[in-house]
Amino acid sequence: xxxxxxxxxxxxxxxxxxxxxxNCLTMINLSRPVSYGIGTTLSNIIDxxxxxxxxxxxxxDVTDDEIREVCFSLHPNKAPGLDGFNAHFFNITWxxxxxxxxxxxxxxxxxxxxxxxxxxxxxxxVPKVPNPSKMKDFRPISCCNTxxxxxxxxxxxRIKPCLPNIISPSQSAFVAGRCIGDNILxxxxxxxxxxxxxxxxxxxxxxxxxxxxxxFVIAMEVLSKILVKRIEDSPSxxxxxxxDKIKLSHLCFADDLIMLCHGSLSSARVVKAALDEFSLxxxxxxxxxxxxxxxxGVSHTINQQLINHxxxxxxxxxxxxxxLWFGNWHPDGPLLSKWSPRVVYDLGLxxxxxVSSIVHGDSWSWPAAMSIDLFEIRSRMPSYxxxxxxxxxxxxxxxxxxxxxxxx
Numbered sequence: 001x002x003x004x005x006x007x008x009x010x011x012x013x014x015x016x017x018x019x020x021x022x023n024c025l026t027m028i029n030l031s032r033p034v035s036y037g038i039g040t041t042l043s044n045i046i047d048x049x050x051x052x053x054x055x056x057x058x059x060x061d062v063t064d065d066e067i068r069e070v071c072f073s074l075h076p077n078k079a080p081g082l083d084g085f086n087a088h089f090f091n092i093t094w095x096x097x098x099x100x101x102x103x104x105x106x107x108x109x110x111x112x113x114x115x116x117x118x119x120x121x122x123x124x125x126v127p128k129v130p131n132p133s134k135m136k137d138f139r140p141i142s143c144c145n146t147x148x149x150x151x152x153x154x155x156x157x158r159i160k161p162c163l164p165n166i167i168s169p170s171q172s173a174f175v176a177g178r179c180i181g182d183n184i185l186x187x188x189x190x191x192x193x194x195x196x197x198x199x200x201x202x203x204x205x206x207x208x209x210x211x212x213x214x215x216f217v218i219a220m221e222v223l224s225k226i227l228v229k230r231i232e233d234s235p236s237x238x239x240x241x242x243x244d245k246i247k248l249s250h251l252c253f254a255d256d257l258i259m260l261c262h263g264s265l266s267s268a269r270v271v272k273a274a275l276d277e278f279s280l281x282x283x284x285x286x287x288x289x290x291x292x293x294x295x296x297g298v299s300h301t302i303n304q305q306l307i308n309h310x311x312x313x314x315x316x317x318x319x320x321x322x323x324l325w326f327g328n329w330h331p332d333g334p335l336l337s338k339w340s341p342r343v344v345y346d347l348g349l350x351x352x353x354x355v356s357s358i359v360h361g362d363s364w365s366w367p368a369a370m371s372i373d374l375f376e377i378r379s380r381m382p383s384y385x386x387x388x389x390x391x392x393x394x395x396x397x398x399x400x401x402x403x404x405x406x407x408x
Contacts, residue, residue, distance in 0.1 A: 045225040048166040058158040062109045067102050068094070070153045074146065081145030082120050090146055101147065108151055118147050159214050167217055168224050171252040174213045183253040190242055190260065191294065213255070219282060220252050226281075227259070227274040237270045238262030256290075263298040265305050272310060300352075301326060308334060316382065317390035319355030329355055329392075331380055343373045359386045 050058070076088035090097060108114050125138035132138055144152075163175045172183040227249055231237050239247060240260040249271075250259045261267040279285050293310060295303050304326045316322060322329050325336045325344065332338050344350075348367055349357050358366050362385050366378055 042222070045222070045229055047225070048168075050162050050166060054162045054165070058162065062106055062154060064102050066154065067105050067150065068098065070150050070157070071101065071146075074149055074153070078149075079122075079124070079141075079143045081143050081148065082117075082122055083145050085146055087146050087149070101150070104147055105150055105154070109154075114148075114151070118145055120145070121148075156214055163214070163217060167221050170224055170248070170250055171217055171220060173253050173255075174217050180253050183251045187251055187253075187258055190240065193296070216255050217252075219284065220257065222281070223257075223274070223278045224250065224252075226277050227271070230270050230274045230277075234266075234270045236266040238264060238267050263295055263302065263306075265302065265309060268306050268309055304328070304334075316355050316359070316384075316386045317392045318388045319357070319359040319386055319392060321392045322355045324349060324353040324355050324357055325351060327355065329382070330377070331382060332377075335377065339373045339377070343377070346374055355386075355392075359388060361388055362386060 071087065071090055071094070074087035076086065076091060078086060080086040090101060094101075104118075122143040124141045124143055125135075126141050127137060128139050129137050160176060164177055167175050170183075172178045173180040231249055238244075238261065239249065240262060243249065243260055249261065250257060252258075259271050261271055275286065293306065295306060298306070300323060304323050308326075308328045316329055326334050328334055335343065358364055364378075364381055364386065366374070
């Protein structure tokens with residue numbers, strides 16, 4: 001065990017600070033938001049706002065008793081921040097430090113300013129696998145100072161009672177009076193039999209978007225309104241066949257989002273446009289490592305078009321489930337999007353051929369043909385070799401700046 005620990009430490013020491021920072025920012029997956037000038041204003045989208053009474057409740061003065069109550073409600077042994085003092089220290093020494101704590105917290109709510117030393121956070125990397133070897137094998141955990149936690153919980157306690165009045169029913173987590181299990185059961189019913197062939201095309205997108213709980217709920221409400229507005233303005237959009245009567249297009253639970261629509265490219269374009277608009281507004285992007293696309297009852301051609309449209313590429317295993325000509329598996333993209341149909345004739349493989357036609361064991365095997373186009377295709381093949389023992393899988397391609405987004 002000691003030797004394993006030393007190896008892990010040695011590996012981390014070999015990583016430069018820039019490598020660690022780059023990987024952490026990739027996991028957080030944020031970009032700078034831009035001004036909202038996409039043809040719609042927030043006032044036209046948001047139809048629910050808090051009442052004057054709720055605004056007064058949220059903006060009332062922070063009392064001494066409120067600060068003390070929040071401090072004593074914190075878990076006493078949670079990991080401390082940079083100052084090293086956990087909530088237990090403040091609880092047992094309240095008679096000594098209580099007045100100072102109250103003064104600091106009230107000063108923040110009056111001025112809106114916080115010392116950078118109090119706002120500093122330890123970013124701890126917790127291994128997700130037994131033998132971590134890459135930065136993605138670690139989960140970043142923020143260890144905040146106790147005073148920061150007190151301020152954050154006071155704000156959270158004031159937001160919490162107002163959420164049920166402004167958050168749509170599509171969100172069931174972190175909202176008082178709602179049960180997260182309701183949406184989980186509903187999704188299970190909607191996704192039932194997706195593994196079977198079906199006559200009715202349907203499609204679902206599972207997205208993972210990182211954000212603290214209450215901020216996530218509020219941010220997802222904006223995405224919800226953007227999506228609803230896009231659907232209302234798009235006559236080509238069709239709902240998932242099980243959601244048509246209730247006009248259900250998405251569900252949120254915990255920090256995950258599932259978007260549902262008819263299995264057609266026109267409907268998928270509306271969903272992607274809403275995600276792009278939300279990303280442009282907020283700077284938030286879907287987490288590529290936690291995002292999936294599910295289809296059922298659609299043709300192989302449509303399935304390939306949907307995968308390509310959302311910026312996915314196929315990572316080839318045995319090649320049996322990826323179209324040779326229309327699949328997004330080649331570094332240059334779908335072959336027929338770059339080369340003319342003449343290349344199909346030159347290669348001698350049918351238009352419905354899969355990549356398995358050029359896979360032999362664990363290597364690429366092209367039929368002999370005299371063609372400049374084919375020479376270019378073969379000279380720019382994927383850098384990895386296929387694997388006949390595993391199935392193909394879809395991966396999300398990064399955009400030109402190295403981040404993963406819905407507009408990749």
